[in-house]
Amino acid sequence: MRNRYLDLLRAVAIVRVIVYHHFGWPLLSIVFPAMGVMFAVAGSLTAASLAKRSPGSVVVSRMRRLLPPVWLLGLVAVPAMLYAGWQTETDGEHPFSPANLAFWILPLGDPPGSDAGAFVWDALWYVRTYLWLVLLSPLLYPVFRKVGWPMLALPLLLMVVLERGSFGMPAPVESALWDLATYGACWLAGFAHRDGRLGRTHPSVVVAGFLALGGTGLYWLVQGHAETGWDLNEVSEAQAVYSLAFVLLALRWQPPIERLVTNPNVDRFVNLLNARAVTVYLWHGAAIAAVYPILEFIAMEDLGHFEAPITLGITFGVTAVAVMLFGWAEDLAAKRRPRLWPADPTPMPATPQPVGPVPAGWPESSRDDHAASSVTPGLRLSPADTPALRLPGPGTHAQQQFTPGLPAQQPFATGLPAQQPFATGVPAQQPAPGDGHGQHAAGLGSRLSAASGPQPPATAGPRFSAADTARLSAPGLRLSTTDTSPNLRLAPPEAVPPQFYGPRLTSAAELPADPGTEPHPYRHALGDSPEPAASYGEMPIAGRPAHSYDPQPNGHGSVPWSGHDAGHAAGPSSAAARETWQPGPQRAASDPDDAPAFRYDAP
Template identity: 40%
Template sequence: MCCGGGLVRDRYFDSLRVLAIIRVSVYHMFPFAVLELVFPSMGVMFALAGSLMANSLARGSSRYNVIFGRIRRLLPAYWVLGLFVVPAMLLLGWDERPALWHLTAWVVPFVSPPSSDVGLQAQEVIWYLVTYLWLVALSPVLLWLYRRAWLVTIVAPLALLLALTIWPAWPANPNFQDVGTDLLTYAGCWILGFAHRDGTLRKVSAGLVASLAVVCVGGALFWAHRHGALQDMPVAYGIYQIGFVLALLRWQPDMAWLTRRRGLDNWVTLINARAVTIYLWNNVAIALCFPIGDALSTWILGQTGEELSYCVIALALLTNAVLLFGWVEDLAAKRTLRFLPWPHPTPAKPAGRATVPSLSRRWNDPVPHYATTSPRPRL
């Protein structure tokens, strides 16, 4: 991959990740179904992560090192959240104490961790990390299957989910059913990331990809119109998200305009460098903004003023969480620890010397990783 094309393409990925994180946070504050339909963030995030995972596995490094590296980037920020949430749940009352095996999910989220009412807002978003970790662990097998039958591998997870919807054969424990449903719903998006990374998607004509995208999105919406809410039907919702992912990964816009706007470009870099922290803490910030706003008597500002004040408080709380805990992402990624990862101004180039842009300097691969109960809203 050439430097120029790589930089532009990675910046497109960075921009998609920023849009996804912002949309998730806005949806948590204003849970309108239309936000999920306009931009299905989680399918997009899984596709981006799948593409980057395929790239890492293709470099020739040990698959175990690749898997460990991905997990290492994610878990420290998760542990920081747990260090606050778990003691709070224990101190403020946890009526139904979980089994020990389930409590260990606050260390490694192989299933969604247990929660009391106090910690529910923090726990609700962890399903994404659970699904991400399973897809990372399964990626060597999925990539092996993809290289032998790429189309079948993309379609198979949703086909299996459809079969299990018609003939349920899940384990008795609902935690494992939730994991399996999420895994099969988003595996197709993850594998489409493989198709983007190796160029298979670019070999398909833009017209055909556009037609498939329209069929997937339109078909899923039609099915939901006839049978209920789209988010309550994992198979239809998975097809809907695949339609968006097909279009977004096949499209390769010129992102040079972003690099010329240093202020906006810096914000994209900042949000990518703190993506995990933003994702993990945004719901907590939103949950806390209401009692804080009520304590400050924001109701005297009128209905509109009160709503705006809640948003300002939530944003302030999230900003503080990023400032206080975001450096953990630098530690996990083995980067220089920075309180605020705002890019330094690019120094002027010495006259008469040609420089080659460094991919590692700006295009590090931060793990993003960006919602109703079963069925629960998918962000």
Template identity: 30%
Template sequence: MAAQGPVLADGSNLTSLPATGTSKRDGLWDSIKAIAVLRVIAWHTWGWAPLSWFGAMPAMFLASGALLAPSLARDGYALTLRNRLKRLMIPYWVYAGTCIIWMVAHGWHPTTAELLRWLVPVLDPTGPERFAMLWVPLWYLRAYIWMLIASPLLLRGSRRGWLVPALLLVTGSLLPDSTPLVVGDMVTYSAFVVAGMIISSRGLPSIRLCTALGISTAAALGIGLATGTIPLVVNTTYGATALAGVATSALLLSLRTPLRQLSSGRVGAPVTWIGSRALSIYLWQGFGLAVAAGWIWSTDWPRIAKTVAAGFVVFGVTLLLAEALGKVEDLAARRPPKRSHPIILIVFLSLVILISLTNIPTRADGTPVIASGAAILRNAQRVTEGPPPSTLSRPLVDPGLIVRRSQLWRVAEEFVSTHEDDLAAASSETFEFSVRTN
């Protein structure tokens, strides 16, 4: 009897799938990607610490692994790498070219090395701190490219079962603060890619197991937050990021039935659209954040008004740009682009004018007044200068105080009173305290 390849969750053989673009796509992954990318934008917009407790990027990499494994088995490494890089790089180059032109028009004088980073983002693209919202989130593309390059090794690791992602998570949690971002991200997030590959070959774990794992890791995260062993912004350590990622991914998988219904029910069309446009949405959020920085956060409106208005602006600009420019993503993926309503073209041209007129206000020292969301500036410093020693695992408040009072509202009170000046100056930002942006 001929040997059969790995079996998918629906019982089909991994090596007998139809050609690219014709295989049945599990709506679960579209729903997970849609939820994750919207959470990312919300975090970048407002920077509220509880948003970081939802491990969006681990969930994104989990979905990527689940979708990547069948392609590798069906098409082989070389063809998969070429197709995936084409689908990734063409939309990215459109975005990168727009960013470079916009930043140069606003006074940036890039070096050859900086331009090369933008051309081939195997290292983090960089630019002026003033425009950090455009380039700091691109760490995700850098990490994903390295995942693609290493995908044969990751696929081989997935065949050894759940021990491999567990070891990767433990290793990532033990990395010292001085670890370069490229290495730390690769170790930590590859665990979720491998987990997705395992799911694609062995099927989804039982709902009961996912629920138990999700609740137990969420409880561990909550205890860590309450005792101060985990900072309120969990993105500041790889260990906390991994813990939040496991909790989030497991709970999402335990909700597989409603999530599949979400991608096929009344709201199925927008969920599927967001899932298919996840890359464009992730990229063009940078200009949504820039518009909010120049036109909303810099005003003297009441904080609640700025918070609400920034949400409408960031999400509105991002989704409209993704709709107008997402055709590039369709062409790169060899999908027939759908014709947009003429009103989209009119709105798009209006956004081009608005963006061209946007100016990011700066302080006397040249740093931006705001970063349109969470820890963009701190992460920008980490990208350009490397991780400062002994900062990644530092709690935001005194753990002894938490143990003595044992009340989370006391933690919030301590945090606000300690950093009142920073919060007042930066509106709703937390960029002084976080080094991750997703």
């Protein structure tokens, strides 16, 4: 997801550039140093790309997004300047030279132009500086991540060197180095914003840095204002440190702007300026130059007190026409469908995303990435992917739900077997159709609803050990020790009289001689019997009330003998067949204080 705060900063900076170039008000360079902000935002976005892609692909992508709009401007401006007599200029800043036209193709130097067309090429220093910083970023970003804040002093040290002289460098090279030194620290501040370094810095430290750097910049401006005025753009040293101070504070602060950017008009305007940022910057100079020819053409040169708003309105109007005529080049460069006026509303995410200050500088991730990382094998599903998991069961708890990631309120009956047939170290077994448990099959085990995805196989269920009945742990079914409370109790559908059990059988000789005796589910200790259903019975106990349940040969109530089906399938020689036969979850007799509701082995 895009960082709407960075989009807003860039939109404000573009508007400020247009207003500054239109009126020339010097105080605007102090109120909002737009060029430093634009370089800082570009540095942050470039660092984000370098963190995810190879350096070569990032450089190619940035150049592809930047150069086509510049080429389109050159295709219009160069023939117009040649037609206006560029070739005949002898004392201009950029005398015509066919070789220098190559800078319109790859602007590593200033694209040339005639003096009469200075409004076209004068602002292209930004394109040249931006391109050089993009080319240097694959080298600067890894070093910055290791060195950190001290690296911000590197551009300022370069400025100190340039102050000592040109050292015989050509004027275009010296000019390019001055621009790199002036705004390079802002670009590196964008690195600090992106990797979270700035966001982890205490606000008091950032405020102190702003006061120190900003005060230094203003001091240098005051020292030379007699010659340069109050315009930071005329004092490179003051511009460098003041712009750095401003962007550090602006990127660290990152105020809450949800209510602002969700305004439909603001939202569309911000999206338009960000989708056409290069076009607006390249063509706004031509729009300013067209204002008075337009007023002269319509005979409205004398506007009186309304001159400022009307001329600014014409500038924005002509810039809007340029956006509609030439903005499609940005769409093609970004491999998007060309649009005439891309003032589209921002799509609202399904899950609200933070827009404001928490936390400044952290990289954004899309909801799809979060969903992909939140689903792991088993039954651990994110709430956004499955509204609820249902644990069907008998009685009133058939529709019990729990939210994934929270402790499940698994129903257990006091003194009754668990509603899920888990065995010690053996996967949970679902009763097979036709074995007498069909009427209970729908109520056993965890089920996913039809809208929640496929049902996992029964053999993939969680495994419990004998000591885990109070601290059940399995993907998707989490019970903490604090959940051994009435929340874990489930009243049976109908009253069940107390059950009394005789001593556990330890040998075949102790089995009752009469197989017709009332069957009772003794826990079988003979794991080598291939036919356990015919191997147990009940010894009469004086005073025991009659059973009120319908005994079944393959289980106790609605719970099959744990491991019974596995023993039949695997055979008497397998590990599953040698498991002890026991109803429900067991607890060692040595833990009587942890879960008194569960039955223990008889002494």
